[in-house]
Amino acid sequence: MLAANALPPQFQAWFAKRGWTPRDHQLAMLEKARAGRGALLIAPTGGGKTLAGFLPSLIELAERPPRNTPAGVHTLYISPLKALAVDVERNLLTPIREMGLPIVAESRTGDTGESRKARQKVRPPDILLTTPEQLALFCAWEGAREYFSDLRCVIIDEAHAIWPSKRGDLLALGLSRLQQFAPNMRRVGLSATVDDPDLVRKWLGVNRVENPPPRAGEVSAEPTEGASTADLQLAPSGPPGHLPRARGRICEPDIDLVLGAGGAQPVVEVLVSGGRVPWAGHTAEHAMAEVYDIIKAAKTALVFVNTRFQAEFAFQRLWELNDEGLPIALHHGSLSAEQRRKVEAAMARGDLRAVVCTSTLDMGIDWGDVDLVIQLAAPKGASRMVQRIGRANHRLDEPSRALFVPASRFEMLECRAAADAILENHLDGEPPRIGALDVLAQHIMGCACSEPFKLTDLYDEVRSAGPYAGLTWEDFEAVVDFVSTGGYALRAYDKFRRIVPTAEGLWTARNAQARQQQRMNVGAIISPAMINIRIGGGRKPVGGRKIGEAEEGYFEQLTPGDTFVFAGQVWRYNSLVGADAYVSPAPNDDPKMPSWGGSKFPLSTYLAGRVRQMMHDEREWSALPGDVQEWLSWQKIRSALPAEGEMLLETFPRGKRFHMVCYPFDGRLAHTTLAMLLTRRLDRLGVGPLGFVCNDYALNLWSLRPMDNLDIDELFAQDMLGDDLEAWLDESFMMKRSFKHCALIAGLIERRHPGAEKSGRQVTFSTDLIYDVLRKHQPDHLMLRCARLDAATGLLDIARLGDMLTRVRGRIRHVALDRVSPFAVPMMLEIGRERAPGDAAGEMILAEAEADLIAEARP
């Protein structure tokens, strides 16, 4: 380990002036840098992690001899959040200024102005702070190689949050590209505590694949006019048998692990407001007065919620209670960048007493004065919560304080389980990541836009990225063919290729149009179509001030004249014109609250297990409030509590319907998939299923006929994941949705751009039509493979459902009741929050509409 005096004198002096001594992990990071090693630093927030990441670069830059030619970017910092990039820029400027270092550090995000971007291109800053999407754009630049040739270090902040996602795939590919431009570049990751650091190291590192012996007589691929891509020599030379497959052994990643000292144990409490917990709900409205009092008593509080609309709701309620006019602000992803920036600045100045926020503030920004984190509604995962708690109190020696405010009884169980898990330092695990092929398609197109490439070189480069280490040549070839011609068995597009081989056998983008399209479609985040919210009223509103944006679906729930809350104010919704919703202030109205939906995060497997455990173990109940204990004991008397390893399933009549409610606690996604599949089976059994609702804890199905006498074990038999799943999946809207996402990322279809569809009539040519045709005529097409994989892992959580079916096999406790049980009450209250399922329901709606018409026409 380096000693503190290993720092150059001006750095030592700066630390001393601040009253600091360099921390061990900061020195360790410097040592790794001097040895030319990559490093992953895992440290709790507040441990000087960001400085540890930058310190080696600052020293290198400070000691750099003066040179005549302008230097390129030395250090590239990448954060998953725009706000974080901007904030780190601000924090970095402090030591640079105080030590008088000749270093330029600048951020570049989607919000950066065009003139600054243009200047950065001509005069690169020494340290550039940016996002994964901007890196993807860099990779598609003509001239990227030269721009990054001086790059020495890439720092990935919040690595734990990026790696297990498509954004992580894209970033890993971007890193491989940069490594080609700058072979000496070191990779540095900064991360909060993770369950398995080796997974992050593999993702971050260069996966060196042992190269096969040099290929004899290697010749360039000569394009043959009019031949299909398959005929074109994608491979260097020799018969197909010699094609390089995923060759060689994958070595240990070249990323060393550096651990920061752990902070003090956090203090986590669960708030039971007024001694009661509501039956159902997502907003924790009942507790708001007490939450306000707690904010009053704290110095500065962060109030986390799980969705934007919960944020608006909580913000609204807190201000209604805010007699003392405390400065309480709001921060979520729909607010305009300018507004968010203002809140962040006010927070940094210590001007605020509380911020109500969503995951936009999960990460990053260093706010020393936060002394309390409040989580409204259940946390959904222990790791996420540790991250959020880390936002409080950045002095390591003092504990962070956190308060959970459950919004319902099931959430009470979850909050208790999460609090225990955090104290025991048990975190949710992640499975290893296999890179998505739609993301690879986007990357390959980007590479072709930047400079011509040789296929075998790009194949090796791609496999040096962790998530793609196992990529086979066949899959790589299929993706290249997809990028070039769409990858269809019917070779209709060979003459319209997007990437074309040059005379030297290198591949390059066809023309400027193809490059332009790539620039417009970069990124692996697919957000729902967004509607601008503008101020304006009347019949022909024009160009009012934009106050933010919201998902398209949000306004489908409103009719003109309805009031809603946005950015902490009440607005009247006037009209929707193209991609703009026009609203006017309605400060005196009572807002109509549109449906909140549940949390967008599924309950983690690990927490779910703890909740199940807590339910059947009565000794754990003493930690719960009285009314929740009472609820559990009523449930025990009136129905049953599942024993360890059992799943409870209840059937009962209510009104004209018959209900089946079961409680797997496996998260909303897995429950929704299960409900869809059960619906198919119940339909075949002639039960007449009518609908279902799911939340993180349970699912509730209802039907025309009773379900008491069904063979439940048969109903939940695992083979539902076979044919039923296949048949249903292909028809399901989730598959269509994931197809759309993959097609957008891969560039098969284009992202909708604001204004693009405004003119003329709205003839909607939806991706569903494309999906239906492709499924019928080429079911094994690359995009369908991608979509199935995504649907199975992400939207449907099939892996988790499979585990659940195995877990409960032969252990389903079926209780037939004559009326609703205490557990089922929250599930009955969920009805009406959900959309009707699938196509069958679509037919039912049409049939109903027809019945109405016939009744109307009847004499």
Added chain:
Amino acid sequence: MTRFQSSPCGGLRVALANVEVMLRWSGALWLERERTLIVADLHFEKGSSYAARFGQMLPPYDTRETLDRLDREITQLAPQRLIFLGDSFHDAAGEARLANDDYRRLEGLASGRELVWAVGNHDADGPRALPGDVIDEASLAGLTLRHEPLPGAQPGEVAGHLHPAAKVSSGRATVRRRCFVTDGARLVLPAFGAYAGGLNILDEAFSGLFDGPVLAGALGPQRVHAVGLKSLRPD
């Protein structure tokens, strides 16, 4: 109110200007007495037009999918006359881009029956090489067949062009489907082409076309659902 009656075939029998016609769930119109099958807005080679114009590689199977759907109708109904009601090709160069198989299948449609191409705005000249008669409009069984509906009252007009779609809502859930739309005097057919989009029939483009109460025949997987104005929603 338009008179309608569900048929066992899943279609909807409608009286149009006193002529009885069958709306098929495929989106085709069937005139049984004349043994004539009418389909509108096939938009053949729409997929490849994106590749040619924008380099966007949509699945190039829309033409064969549309032909498959057409084949099913022909097998069931054995029409003596087949009328394409305009916009049969998505663009003028579409015919030249046809895959060989698809070209031969289209050729085959003209053998053993009369094939009529009414022209539309996307294919103003009709096909160059494919067999069949090219017309602007036609009169048949007291009905007038043309691509684009004419303004004002046109009793007995059967047209396409507008790609009607119905958005039907019950409570919170909604469903959007291609549809026929009629007031008993004129009829607009849904687009038949696999990649043809839909325009909500509450859009301004439909205003002024219909006089009486409108009946939408929304296409389901096996039947046409009759839907009244009350159940329709704008997009």
